[in-house]
Amino acid sequence: MTTNIAVLVSGRGSNLQSIIDNIENGYIQNAQITVVVSDVSDAYALERAREHGITDVYIDPSDFESKKEYELEVLEILKDHGADMILLAGYMRLLGKTIIEAYSNRIINIHPALLPAFKGLHAQEQAFEYGVKVAGCTVHFVDEGMDTGPIIIQKCVPVLDDDTADSLSARILEQEHKIFPEAVKLFTEGKLKVEGRIVVHA
Ligand code: GRF
Numbered sequence: 001m002t003t004n005i006a007v008l009v010s011g012r013g014s015n016l017q018s019i020i021d022n023i024e025n026g027y028i029q030n031a032q033i034t035v036v037v038s039d040v041s042d043a044y045a046l047e048r049a050r051e052h053g054i055t056d057v058y059i060d061p062s063d064f065e066s067k068k069e070y071e072l073e074v075l076e077i078l079k080d081h082g083a084d085m086i087l088l089a090g091y092m093r094l095l096g097k098t099i100i101e102a103y104s105n106r107i108i109n110i111h112p113a114l115l116p117a118f119k120g121l122h123a124q125e126q127a128f129e130y131g132v133k134v135a136g137c138t139v140h141f142v143d144e145g146m147d148t149g150p151i152i153i154q155k156c157v158p159v160l161d162d163d164t165a166d167s168l169s170a171r172i173l174e175q176e177h178k179i180f181p182e183a184v185k186l187f188t189e190g191k192l193k194v195e196g197r198i199v200v201h202a
Helices: 014-024 044-051 067-080 099-103 125-130 165-188
Strands: 002-009 031-038 054-058 084-090 107-111 134-141 150-160 194-197 198-201
Touching: 002 014, 002 044, 002 067, 002 150, 002 165, 014 031, 014 044, 014 165, 031 044, 031 067, 044 054, 054 107, 067 099, 084 165, 107 165, 125 165, 150 165, 150 194
Parallel strands: 002 031, 002 084, 031 054, 084 107
Antiparallel strands: 107 134, 134 150, 194 198
């Protein structure tokens, strides 16, 4: 059975690209991205989708009276494209109940820090400024909190003496592009089981 994936984005879309590439090169099998939805009109991620023949949709959140109404519209689009799961690939909004309840344990996010440290925005800068010696990234299921859902995969990278926030971000991003597809592969092969906060790799 083919898993239909919807990807929500807000920006440059390098993580979207890593999923597209890993579907195209056969690492992730029996899966396709059926739609990419952005809340930002000129997100480069939309162009990446178009370049690969994937439907791209921009929805302006300010057209809606409430977050609920905006998310109902997003859900409608996902339904139209038969989405079985959602990936958040640099989507800069906190998901609300409406989408989370519709896709419980079927939404996966990539975060550029070793959770539960450095949640929220500019996680790499937060880590750099805190002076950690080890940084990294996390792929996790999404719940209603900010970067709080059950952890699927984490990867560490060292913080070097001559690092800047930018060089550290680049080192983390390289690992994001590995563990995000890895998690999607495990999910689409039915190999992830969520037991409370714990994700078991079957
Ligand atoms: C990545 O660092 C991701 O971890 C975070 O937002 C950034 C998105 O980058 N959630 P991109 O749009 O995938 O290039």
